[in-house]
Amino acid sequence: xxxxxxxxxxxxxxSRRREIIMAAARLFLKKGLHKTTxxxxxxxxxxxxxxxxxxxxxxxxxxxxxxxxxxxAVHEFIRDSxxxxxxxxxxxTLRMTIDRYLxxxxxxxxxxxxxxxxxxxxxxxxxxxxxxxxxxxxxxxGKILTAGCKSGxxxxxxxxxxxxxxxxxxxxxxxxxxxxxxHCTLDEFIRHQTGLILSGxxxxxxxxxxxxxxxxxxxxxxxxxxxxxx
Amino acid sequence: xxxxxxxxxxxxxxSRRREIIMAAARLFLKKGLHKTTxxxxxxxxxxxxxxxxxxxxxxxxxxxxxxxxxxxAVHEFIRDSxxxxxxxxxxxTLRMTIDRYLxxxxxxxxxxxxxxxxxxxxxxxxxxxxxxxxxxxxxxxGKILTAGCKSGxxxxxxxxxxxxxxxxxxxxxxxxxxxxxxHCTLDEFIRHQTGLILSGxxxxxxxxxxxxxxxxxxxxxxxxxxxxxx
Amino acid sequence: xxxxxxxxxxxxxxSRRREIIMAAARLFLKKGLHKTTxxxxxxxxxxxxxxxxxxxxxxxxxxxxxxxxxxxAVHEFIRDSxxxxxxxxxxxTLRMTIDRYLxxxxxxxxxxxxxxxxxxxxxxxxxxxxxxxxxxxxxxxGKILTAGCKSGxxxxxxxxxxxxxxxxxxxxxxxxxxxxxxHCTLDEFIRHQTGLILSGxxxxxxxxxxxxxxxxxxxxxxxxxxxxxx
Amino acid sequence: xxxxxxxxxxxxxxSRRREIIMAAARLFLKKGLHKTTxxxxxxxxxxxxxxxxxxxxxxxxxxxxxxxxxxxAVHEFIRDSxxxxxxxxxxxTLRMTIDRYLxxxxxxxxxxxxxxxxxxxxxxxxxxxxxxxxxxxxxxxGKILTAGCKSGxxxxxxxxxxxxxxxxxxxxxxxxxxxxxxHCTLDEFIRHQTGLILSGxxxxxxxxxxxxxxxxxxxxxxxxxxxxxx
DNA sequence: AATGAATGAGAGTTCATTCAT
DNA sequence: TATGAATGAACTCTCATTCAT
Numbered sequence: 001x002x003x004x005x006x007x008x009x010x011x012x013x014x015s016r017r018r019e020i021i022m023a024a025a026r027l028f029l030k031k032g033l034h035k036t037t038x039x040x041x042x043x044x045x046x047x048x049x050x051x052x053x054x055x056x057x058x059x060x061x062x063x064x065x066x067x068x069x070x071x072x073a074v075h076e077f078i079r080d081s082x083x084x085x086x087x088x089x090x091x092x093t094l095r096m097t098i099d100r101y102l103x104x105x106x107x108x109x110x111x112x113x114x115x116x117x118x119x120x121x122x123x124x125x126x127x128x129x130x131x132x133x134x135x136x137x138x139x140x141x142g143k144i145l146t147a148g149c150k151s152g153x154x155x156x157x158x159x160x161x162x163x164x165x166x167x168x169x170x171x172x173x174x175x176x177x178x179x180x181x182x183h184c185t186l187d188e189f190i191r192h193q194t195g196l197i198l199s200g201x202x203x204x205x206x207x208x209x210x211x212x213x214x215x216x217x218x219x220x221x222x223x224x225x226x227x228x229x230x
Numbered sequence: 231x232x233x234x235x236x237x238x239x240x241x242x243x244x245s246r247r248r249e250i251i252m253a254a255a256r257l258f259l260k261k262g263l264h265k266t267t268x269x270x271x272x273x274x275x276x277x278x279x280x281x282x283x284x285x286x287x288x289x290x291x292x293x294x295x296x297x298x299x300x301x302x303a304v305h306e307f308i309r310d311s312x313x314x315x316x317x318x319x320x321x322x323t324l325r326m327t328i329d330r331y332l333x334x335x336x337x338x339x340x341x342x343x344x345x346x347x348x349x350x351x352x353x354x355x356x357x358x359x360x361x362x363x364x365x366x367x368x369x370x371x372g373k374i375l376t377a378g379c380k381s382g383x384x385x386x387x388x389x390x391x392x393x394x395x396x397x398x399x400x401x402x403x404x405x406x407x408x409x410x411x412x413h414c415t416l417d418e419f420i421r422h423q424t425g426l427i428l429s430g431x432x433x434x435x436x437x438x439x440x441x442x443x444x445x446x447x448x449x450x451x452x453x454x455x456x457x458x459x460x
Numbered sequence: 461x462x463x464x465x466x467x468x469x470x471x472x473x474x475s476r477r478r479e480i481i482m483a484a485a486r487l488f489l490k491k492g493l494h495k496t497t498x499x500x501x502x503x504x505x506x507x508x509x510x511x512x513x514x515x516x517x518x519x520x521x522x523x524x525x526x527x528x529x530x531x532x533a534v535h536e537f538i539r540d541s542x543x544x545x546x547x548x549x550x551x552x553t554l555r556m557t558i559d560r561y562l563x564x565x566x567x568x569x570x571x572x573x574x575x576x577x578x579x580x581x582x583x584x585x586x587x588x589x590x591x592x593x594x595x596x597x598x599x600x601x602g603k604i605l606t607a608g609c610k611s612g613x614x615x616x617x618x619x620x621x622x623x624x625x626x627x628x629x630x631x632x633x634x635x636x637x638x639x640x641x642x643h644c645t646l647d648e649f650i651r652h653q654t655g656l657i658l659s660g661x662x663x664x665x666x667x668x669x670x671x672x673x674x675x676x677x678x679x680x681x682x683x684x685x686x687x688x689x690x
Numbered sequence: 691x692x693x694x695x696x697x698x699x700x701x702x703x704x705s706r707r708r709e710i711i712m713a714a715a716r717l718f719l720k721k722g723l724h725k726t727t728x729x730x731x732x733x734x735x736x737x738x739x740x741x742x743x744x745x746x747x748x749x750x751x752x753x754x755x756x757x758x759x760x761x762x763a764v765h766e767f768i769r770d771s772x773x774x775x776x777x778x779x780x781x782x783t784l785r786m787t788i789d790r791y792l793x794x795x796x797x798x799x800x801x802x803x804x805x806x807x808x809x810x811x812x813x814x815x816x817x818x819x820x821x822x823x824x825x826x827x828x829x830x831x832g833k834i835l836t837a838g839c840k841s842g843x844x845x846x847x848x849x850x851x852x853x854x855x856x857x858x859x860x861x862x863x864x865x866x867x868x869x870x871x872x873h874c875t876l877d878e879f880i881r882h883q884t885g886l887i888l889s890g891x892x893x894x895x896x897x898x899x900x901x902x903x904x905x906x907x908x909x910x911x912x913x914x915x916x917x918x919x920x
Numbered sequence: 921a922a923t924g925a926a927t928g929a930g931a932g933t934t935c936a937t938t939c940a941t
Numbered sequence: 942t943a944t945g946a947a948t949g950a951a952c953t954c955t956c957a958t959t960c961a962t
Contacts (some may be wrong), residue, residue: 618882639825641852643848655890
């Protein structure tokens with residue numbers, strides 16, 4: 001009777017639930033929250049509406065469940081970065097955190113956009129949770145920045161605001177993908193944004209270029225070499 | 231309820247239309263697109279639903295009309311900045327454009343958020359126009375940056391991406407206002423973001439500015455060195 | 461535009477509303493509350509479901525409205541009886557009140573049964589109102605009985621309980637009509653119940669027969685003359 | 691949950707059935723017929739819905755089964771009373787039957803109310819059976835009354851209607867318990883109602899009894915006169 | 921006998937839009 | 942132009958019942 005293994009036998013098969021969440025997320029992202037009907041969610045899940053309600057209890061419930069998954073991932077992300085900070089120091093940690101953050105966003109692009117777009121249609125509770133996690137994320141970036149200031153690597157006047165800047169410059173990858181996706185690769189994007197951020201906070205900027213894979217700093221010294229989008 | 235007798239009494243339908251658009255915009259922003267009913271729009275406009283449809287033809291139509299107003303404003307904004315660029319040069323123009331952009335956003339905060347949140351619920355056509363104007367805005371910032379590169383003031387590798395960065399770092403004032411509004415004033419925000427951007431693109435980096443809000447542009451003319459973008 | 465005359469123009473045409481209430485009442489009584497669908501109510505009202513909701517706001521709302529009508533009638537009934545008591549004295553008033561009560565029930569038989577049967581499915585508020593009016597009704601009968609005791613006409617130990625007895629012996633006409641309707645006429649029923657009640661409370665019983673239209677008290681003196689139902 | 695091992699272990703399905711009926715009855719009474727779901731019935735029975743349907747075939751089926759139990763009890767009650775009539779005569783039998791009836795109702799108050807309230811939601815067949823048993827009950831009371839008339843103890847014009855009066859005055863204990871329960875005890879209620887009934891049918895009226903709860907039947911043997919029924 | 925996932929018709933309610941007056 | 946009643950498709954969610962295991 002045990003479907004997988006472990007302690008998840010009380011609520012009807014977890015895996016089915018996951019399928020529904022994924023299907024719903026897919027539709028929500030493609031069509032928007034309220035233009036997606038529960039019948040569509042059911043069909044996309046390969047079941048009928050009656051069955052659907054065996055696994056979830058409300059449309060809003062689905063959102064909460066999608067959120068649960070996401071927030072768990074973000075929390076883990078935060079935890080990892082804080083551990084990293086203790087081991088590698090602020091400069092390296094900031095670089096790596098930005099890199100990891102962008103890859104995380106890249107993986108769940110749609111979900112990110114979903115939060116941005118549908119937060120207005122969510123229950124107060126859900127909205128609060130969303131803001132909460134953003135606050136924590138910013139706080140984590142803030143810790144890195146503060147550590148960097150103490151170590152003399154960074155000079156940041158407004159730590160929290162800068163933290164939000166970093167987040168937003170990352171989220172762009174998701175919510176401006178209509179432009180960015182056509183414009184550059186993820187790695188190029190990461191390098192560019194990291195450069196912008198570090199140039200804004202670094203006390204000694206040289207290692208910026210060196211660390212970010214820049215081939216020849218020289219070639220770029222000429223102002224003419226401006227990349228124009230195709 | 232008062233009909234605003236006067237000015238454009240010859241074309242009352244035009245002013246009526248505006249009233250409706252304004253009322254609708256107010257509601258859309260407060261309650262979201264699909265949670266606002268046409269009856270509510272009518273009531274907020276001081277008319278009944280039947281009359282409402284004499285002035286507009288569809289709910290989507292209203293959105294288009296709201297958009298028309300907005301886009302016109304942005305287009306004017308773009309035109310102004312381009313004229314400014316010709317007169318004042320890239321550095322001054324960039325600073326002023328960022329400042330004006332932020333004030334514009336501050337005035338129409340809700341509208342900005344509205345576009346971000348409801349773009350997913352709009353007609354393809356509407357979405358396309360939205361993207362179009364963003365592209366133009368970015369192109370305008372791109373012109374300033376390119377001009378700055380030519381003049382030797384800026385060093386930017388990816389002009390367009392940087393342009394989008396500037397826009398997004400401005401839009402933050404609207405879509406992260408749950409954090410920023412509690413955190414700093416508009417002027418502080420402008421100074422901070424301008425500093426971040428300039429430190430990322432300036433050939434002679436206003437190091438101090440990025441970190442301290444740059445009191446005097448003069449003092450920064452000396453910042454030791456080398457800013458490598460990215 | 462005024463449909464009837466008077467002060468009822470704010471809410472959509474009152475008369476239409478009444479039609480819906482009546483149609484709904486008819487169906488509720490025939491099929492039960494929850495077996496009657498709103499679509500049926502609409503059809504019975506000669507409109508479609510969308511239109512139905514112009515006039516009412518909830519299924520429960522209909523019940524409340526049916527109740528409003530009924531309770532208003534009962535309250536008026538109570539008021540009238542109390543005025544009567546002041547003018548005609550307890551004995552005559554009791555007789556006439558019972559008579560009037562039974563005629564009232566006869567007119568709204570179905571509604572009476574409806575209250576008995578569906579009170580369990582009502583909102584707490586509605587149930588409370590129902591009990592409230594029953595309490596008032598009982599209090600009114602209680603006043604008559606008390607007055608009769610003071611005047612020496614009645615001898616009643618438990619006034620309130622007797623009041624409820626009177627009410628229930630009247631309501632029977634509605635909720636046992638599957639038997640009574642086949643068994644006797646309303647007038648016969650009234651005479652019988654009035655007799656039962658008066659015999660239980662009267663100090664001097666003689667006028668009972670005299671007043672209730674009994675042809676010959678004599679004829680009944682023989683125990684053999686028992687009416688057996690067909 | 692415990693299967694009650696023992697007694698009828700050979701026909702466990704019978705006992706299971708009973709458990710289900712009892713559980714269903716409990717829920718139907720507490721929440722109403724249509725607000726009780728089969729899932730709830732299953733849970734209350736300690737089984738799952740699939741298993742439930744091994745023992746019963748329909749929701750309506752359960753009602754029928756509850757009814758079977760009830761009606762059997764009433765039939766036994768009727769039989770007992772008829773035997774009593776043969777032995778003790780009409781006056782004593784009537785008193786005792788009323789007393790026993792009230793105690794029976796007191797025990798199964800909820801069930802009584804259930805029949806009153808949900809009869810409208812039952813299948814025609816079920817409703818017919820309900821009426822049938824009421825008819826039999828009335829017939830039984832009728833026999834007592836008729837016997838009393840023959841013996842010269844009672845004088846009743848309309849036997850059947852009076853029988854129904856007696857039943858209804860008893861049922862009150864259940865369906866008006868929102869008032870009566872707060873008002874008096876069961877014994878007080880029985881005494882009061884018995885008094886009312888007897889005063890309405892006795893040839894030598896227990897006048898005192900009706901008003902005072904009749905301490906001694908003896909003292910009343912003299913009450914002056916003439917009770918005319920009706 | 922036991923399970924509980926699956927079913928799908930149908931419930932109440934909403935709302936953009938139309939149209940007769 | 943102004944009105945607001947009328948429309949009906951579509952929505953979310955429920956539940957008695959079935960059926961494969």
